[in-house]
Amino acid sequence: MRSLCSSLPAATTGATVTLEGWVHRRRELARITFLVVRDRSGLAQVVLPAGTAVPPEETTVRVVGTATANPQAPGGVEVTDATVEALTEPAVTPPAELWRPSLDVTLPTLLDNAPVLWRHPAQRARWELAAASLRGFRATLDDLGFTEIATPKFVESATESGSSVFAVDYFGRPAYLAQSPQFYKQQMVGVFERVYEVGPVFRAEPHDTVRHLAEYRSLDVELGFIRDHRDVLELLRDVLAGMVAAVHGLAGGAIERSAAVIPVVPEEIPVIHFADALALVGAPADEPDLAPEHERALGAWALAEHGSDFLAVEGYPMRKRPFYTHPQPSDPQWSNSFDLLFRGLELVTGGQRLHRPSDYDEAIQARGEDPAGYAAYLQAFVHGMPPHGGFAIGLERWVGRLVEAANIREVTLFPRDLHRLTP
Amino acid sequence: MRSLCSSLPAATTGATVTLEGWVHRRRELARITFLVVRDRSGLAQVVLPAGTAVPPEETTVRVVGTATANPQAPGGVEVTDATVEALTEPAVTPPAELWRPSLDVTLPTLLDNAPVLWRHPAQRARWELAAASLRGFRATLDDLGFTEIATPKFVESATESGSSVFAVDYFGRPAYLAQSPQFYKQQMVGVFERVYEVGPVFRAEPHDTVRHLAEYRSLDVELGFIRDHRDVLELLRDVLAGMVAAVHGLAGGAIERSAAVIPVVPEEIPVIHFADALALVGAPADEPDLAPEHERALGAWALAEHGSDFLAVEGYPMRKRPFYTHPQPSDPQWSNSFDLLFRGLELVTGGQRLHRPSDYDEAIQARGEDPAGYAAYLQAFVHGMPPHGGFAIGLERWVGRLVEAANIREVTLFPRDLHRLTP
Numbered sequence: 001m002r003s004l005c006s007s008l009p010a011a012t013t014g015a016t017v018t019l020e021g022w023v024h025r026r027r028e029l030a031r032i033t034f035l036v037v038r039d040r041s042g043l044a045q046v047v048l049p050a051g052t053a054v055p056p057e058e059t060t061v062r063v064v065g066t067a068t069a070n071p072q073a074p075g076g077v078e079v080t081d082a083t084v085e086a087l088t089e090p091a092v093t094p095p096a097e098l099w100r101p102s103l104d105v106t107l108p109t110l111l112d113n114a115p116v117l118w119r120h121p122a123q124r125a126r127w128e129l130a131a132a133s134l135r136g137f138r139a140t141l142d143d144l145g146f147t148e149i150a151t152p153k154f155v156e157s158a159t160e161s162g163s164s165v166f167a168v169d170y171f172g173r174p175a176y177l178a179q180s181p182q183f184y185k186q187q188m189v190g191v192f193e194r195v196y197e198v199g200p201v202f203r204a205e206p207h208d209t210v211r212h213l214a215e216y217r218s219l220d221v222e223l224g225f226i227r228d229h230r231d232v233l234e235l236l237r238d239v240l241a242g243m244v245a246a247v248h249g250l251a252g253g254a255i256e257r258s259a260a261v262i263p264v265v266p267e268e269i270p271v272i273h274f275a276d277a278l279a280l281v282g283a284p285a286d287e288p289d290l291a292p293e294h295e296r297a298l299g300a301w302a303l304a305e306h307g308s309d310f311l312a313v314e315g316y317p318m319r320k321r322p323f324y325t326h327p328q329p330s331d332p333q334w335s336n337s338f339d340l341l342f343r344g345l346e347l348v349t350g351g352q353r354l355h356r357p358s359d360y361d362e363a364i365q366a367r368g369e370d371p372a373g374y375a376a377y378l379q380a381f382v383h384g385m386p387p388h389g390g391f392a393i394g395l396e397r398w399v400g401r402l403v404e405a406a407n408i409r410e411v412t413l414f415p416r417d418l419h420r421l422t423p
Numbered sequence: 424m425r426s427l428c429s430s431l432p433a434a435t436t437g438a439t440v441t442l443e444g445w446v447h448r449r450r451e452l453a454r455i456t457f458l459v460v461r462d463r464s465g466l467a468q469v470v471l472p473a474g475t476a477v478p479p480e481e482t483t484v485r486v487v488g489t490a491t492a493n494p495q496a497p498g499g500v501e502v503t504d505a506t507v508e509a510l511t512e513p514a515v516t517p518p519a520e521l522w523r524p525s526l527d528v529t530l531p532t533l534l535d536n537a538p539v540l541w542r543h544p545a546q547r548a549r550w551e552l553a554a555a556s557l558r559g560f561r562a563t564l565d566d567l568g569f570t571e572i573a574t575p576k577f578v579e580s581a582t583e584s585g586s587s588v589f590a591v592d593y594f595g596r597p598a599y600l601a602q603s604p605q606f607y608k609q610q611m612v613g614v615f616e617r618v619y620e621v622g623p624v625f626r627a628e629p630h631d632t633v634r635h636l637a638e639y640r641s642l643d644v645e646l647g648f649i650r651d652h653r654d655v656l657e658l659l660r661d662v663l664a665g666m667v668a669a670v671h672g673l674a675g676g677a678i679e680r681s682a683a684v685i686p687v688v689p690e691e692i693p694v695i696h697f698a699d700a701l702a703l704v705g706a707p708a709d710e711p712d713l714a715p716e717h718e719r720a721l722g723a724w725a726l727a728e729h730g731s732d733f734l735a736v737e738g739y740p741m742r743k744r745p746f747y748t749h750p751q752p753s754d755p756q757w758s759n760s761f762d763l764l765f766r767g768l769e770l771v772t773g774g775q776r777l778h779r780p781s782d783y784d785e786a787i788q789a790r791g792e793d794p795a796g797y798a799a800y801l802q803a804f805v806h807g808m809p810p811h812g813g814f815a816i817g818l819e820r821w822v823g824r825l826v827e828a829a830n831i832r833e834v835t836l837f838p839r840d841l842h843r844l845t846p
Contacts, residue, residue: 002648020648022807040568040616058807060647060778087648088779091807115610115803124614131571138561145463148554150640150818152837153576153623156844168600169590170637171627171841177591184837187538187846191547193463199622200576204594214593217573224483225425225443225510355483356511376846380538384445384481384514395573414575414607418594421579423610423799 006041009075011067017079019044019063020087022119025099026054035084036099037063038121042253045078054084057099058091058116096120107407114414114423121257126411128254129247130399134198136246137219137393140239146221147192151184153177153200157373164204166214177202180392185222186324186353187380189388194223198395208418210407211345213396215416222390229326229336229352232389233269233312236340236350240310241265243398260402263309263342270306272298274315274334288320290339290346299344314338323363326352326389336389343401350391357381429464432498434490440502442467442486443510445542448522449477458507459522460486461544465676468501477507480522481514481539519543530830537837537846544680549834551677552670553822557621559669560642560816563662569644570615574607576600576623580796587627589637600625603815608645609747609776610803612811617646621818629841633830634768636819637839645813652749652759652775655812656692656735659763659773663733664688666821683825686732686765693729695721697738697757711743713762713769722767737761746786749775749812759812766824773814780804 003017011017021039028050035046035054046063047070048054055061065082095113096105103110103120110117118124138148158165158176166177178184181197188195201218221239226232244265247255255262272280278287280301281294290298290313302311315334318327328334337351354360360381364371371378399411409415414423426440434440444462451473458469458477469486470493471477478484488505518536519528526533526543533540541547561571581588581599589600601607604620611618624641644662649655667688670678678685695703701710703724704717713721713736725734738757741750751757760774777783783804787794794801822834832838837846 020809040570060807060809087809088804088807089781092805094806113802115613115799116806118611118614127572127614128570130573134571135561135565138558142558147463147551148557149550150553150623150836152638152839153625154638154839154844167592170844171629173844175844188541188836190538191541191550200573202576206594215575215577358512376538379536379846381511382515383517383539384483384511386443386483386510413573413611416575416577421577421593421596421598423802 004041005037005039005044008044008067008079009077011077013067013069013077015067017065017067019046019079021061023055023057023059023061023091025057028054035063035082037061038119043074045073046082046084047078047080048082048084052084055086056090056093057097058094058119059089060087060091061085062087094119107409111409111415111420112423118413122259125251125254125256125258125260126399126403126405127413128251129258129260129402130395130411132247132249132251132254133243133395133398134219135250136243137198137239138196139246140242141194141196141221144194144235144238146194146196146223147188149181149185149188149192149195149197150199151178151181151188151197153202164206166202166204179203180218181220182322182324183377185220185390186385186388187377189222189224189390190380190383190385193225193386196221206418210409211397211400213408213412213415213417216397216412217395219393219395220390221392222388224386224388226352226387226389228387229314229338229350229389230271232350232352232391233271233314233338233340236348236391236393237265237267237269239393247402258403261404262402265310266306266308269310269312269340270302270308271312271314271338274313274317277313288317292345295341295346296344299341302341309343311341312338313341321351323367324353324360326354340391342398345397345401347397347401348391348393350389352387352389355381355385355387427464428460428462428467431467431490431502432500434500436490436492436500438490440488440490442469442502444484446478446480446482446484446514448480451477458486458505460484461542466497468496469505469507470501470503471505471507475507478509479513479516480520481517481542482512483510483514484508485510517542530832534832534838534843535846541836545682548674548677548680548683549822549826549828550836551674552681552683552825553818553834555670555672555674555677556666556818556821557642558673559666560621560662561619562669563665564617564619564644567617567658567661569617569619569646570611572604572608572611572615572618572620573622574601574604574611574620576625587629589625589627602626603641604643605745605747605815606800608643608813609808609811610800612645612647612813613803613806613808616648616809619644631841633832634820634823635840636831636835637841639820639835640818642816642818643813644815645811647809647811649775649810649812651810652737652761652773652812653694655773655775655814656694656737656761656763659771659814659816660688660690660692662816670825681826684827685825688733689729689731692733692735692763693725693731694735694737694761697736697740700736711740715768718764718769719767722764725764732766734764735761736764744774746790747776747783749777763814765821768820768824770820770824771814771816773812775810775812778804778808778810 024038
């Protein structure tokens with residue numbers, strides 16, 4: 001019966017234990033050989049007579065020995081009188097020493113050797129934060145009556161977001177990869193009222209930046225029977241709080257290993273109107289969007305002024321938002337939409353959508369397009385939709401900010417971009 | 424403050440309640456008008472004076488009125504003295520009457536009108552079974568120390584499974600859509616030992632059948648430090664039991680509305696060797712695979728012989744399995760792999776994989792290929808992998824069998840196939 005490394009400190013002295021894992025480190029001293037075994041739960045120390053043959057680091061092994069108290073061993077218990085059996089051929093030396101406290105490699109080395117370098121405990125911790133965040137995301141929404149959906153990644157037209165889509169040869173005719181589940185999650189509000197989806201989205205992003213990927217994980221939420229975008233922001237607040245709680249509850253060790261700084265989600269996220277945000281950062285009043293340096297300045301302001309890592313900027317100009325965006329009732333040049341900045345980086349886009357069919361016809365015609373081209377999407381609206389809205393969180397951006405990664409690729413298991421399709 | 428329809432039976436008589444939902448049905452009698460409101464939780468009855476203007480069915484409304492006990496109302500409480508406010512323009516009549524007990528439409532009608540016809544309570548129930556199954560799947564694995572992963576859907580080569588892949592224009596060069604996360608989930612066993620992923624997989628399936636889709640949801644699992652494929656099968660048993668428990672616990676109403684027949688997962692799933700399965704169905708001993716009619720016959724046999732809706736067929740011929748499949752140690756013409764039949768349909772494929780780098784080199788060379796073409800994948804193995812295996816469950820097939828759907832498209836929110844890219 002296998003024991004996990006993390007259970008060794010609780011083992012009875014003298015008990016026979018079986019560990020299975022990787023040779024994390026072997027150290028051959030004059031009178032003794034140390035073997036550190038790594039499994040999914042942590043590390044354990046095995047003490048062997050000098051001269052014992054131990055397979056090279058990263059080889060998988062089964063160790064059978066005796067649990068022995070030793071105050072100097074990690075956790076106070078080590079394995080002695082052990083036999084070590086290799087479970088595979090001797091491992092080739094990895095491109096970096098995984099037993100060192102930090103993984104000191106360049107980004108290309110990390111990415112080219114992802115299958116093995118993600119094994120480093122500090123690197124692995126970064127994904128553990130992601131996995132815990134996903135659990136918190138879903139648990140929060142499940143408790144609030146949301147239904148998980150699965151929407152198609154093949155779509156017929158590239159209409160939603162312009163030209164940066166990937167084209168696919170779909171049985172001899174063109175199709176496109178969905179840039180977001182937006183249209184479908186709205187339609188599903190008509191069925192389930194409250195829906196979410198965690199899935200890949202695809203952006204043929206022609207720019208090589210530290211914060212864009214060609215494929216990333218989008219945490220999409222949409223709900224009906226709202227008053228306006230402020231209801232959406234309230235939900236977003238609760239979802240982020242649920243993600244943070246899950247990270248603390250499920251990934252405490254990962255926080256430590258990755259040196260992540262987990263934010264406190266305020267009871268109420270501070271909100272600033274887009275027009276006020278421009279004024280605050282000294283940008284011209286007719287700027288249509290916030291530049292990255294503006295976002296950073298606003299993030300610093302939110303921290304100084306409100307003690308908050310989060311700031312919602314609401315009211316983005318309608319002309320810069322997608323056609324389904326609901327205008328601000330008091331002044332329709334602005335929108336009932338928001339971006340959420342997390343430590344000065346856009347993490348979430350959200351807002352209220354149009355829900356009346358005539359508003360859609362008008363908005364589509366205003367783009368010089370024919371509503372008939374959107375017939376499948378508009379079905380939901382002509383057959384009755386509630387006021388609704390939602391948001392999308394970028395998973396990799398979230399984790400990137402938690403660990404202050406210089407590049408989003410550092411927190412993505414197998415990033416895809418302009419240049420990279422492998423591993 | 425909004426009340427859900429399902430909470431109405433618990434409302435205090437005389438209390439003011441606010442419902443928000445869809446006009447499920449309006450019935451104008453000579454002296455009274457009935458309005459049935461539908462929201463995500465269920466239905467509620469509103470009684471109005473004859474002649475009250477009520478918007479057409481499927482229009483979204485807010486109803487404010489008085490909770491009134493009436494033994495003849497569903498749940499014993501209805502809403503009286505109500506005002507009805509439309510939240511959108513009057514809805515266009517749906518292509519089928521959603522208030523009728525069953526949705527009696529042809530498959531093309533269902534699929535062409537998916538955004539609105541999924542609103543029918545019996546149809547919606549089918550997806551509720553899917554969503555509950557996903558929760559059970561994840562909860563079971565989370566409890567067993569698995570880590571959720573996210574693997575890339577863009578892959579560089581079409582090597583894994585032959586020609587039925589979709590090609591993408593990836594920034595001017597060819598890429599392919601992943602047919603499964605197989606290679607990546609194996610690599611991640613090297614990092615997390617136990618991993619799962621729920622995501623879309625893409626098959627350029629040129630055949631138009633009732634059980635194939637071009638895009639479906641695959642529930643992928645992989646784990647290390649197994650003895651052989653029987654360990655994988657044991658885990659699969661527990662995962663299925665977790666899915667069934669979640670369906671009962673979370674989707675009891677959906678079982679009823681969809682008339683689903685939820686299986687009992689036996690403590691131990693019966694297993695038959697491929698060679699014995701061929702003999703049992705009277706097929707020639709050199710058949711390389713089971714035909715659909717063989718699977719149905721085996722399903723009937725498992726039910727008659729073992730009282731089980733599930734049957735694992737192990738030992739499939741190596742020549743029909745992918746190159747990473749582990750052979751059966753006692754006779755290497757057979758494999759340590761299995762298919763799980765559920766009610767006579769292949770639901771899951773799983774098994775033990777090779778883990779020694781030299782075995783991979785040999786297996787790839789035996790296909791007449793150069794291992795260098797698999798360098799990124801093989802990294803994981805040369806740097807030490809444990810004996811491992813896993814499986815993949817097709818979500819739509821699972822739900823399809825639960826409700827005995829004649830066609831897998833009936834249980835898929837927005838199916839994609841040879842002919843269909845919309846809605």
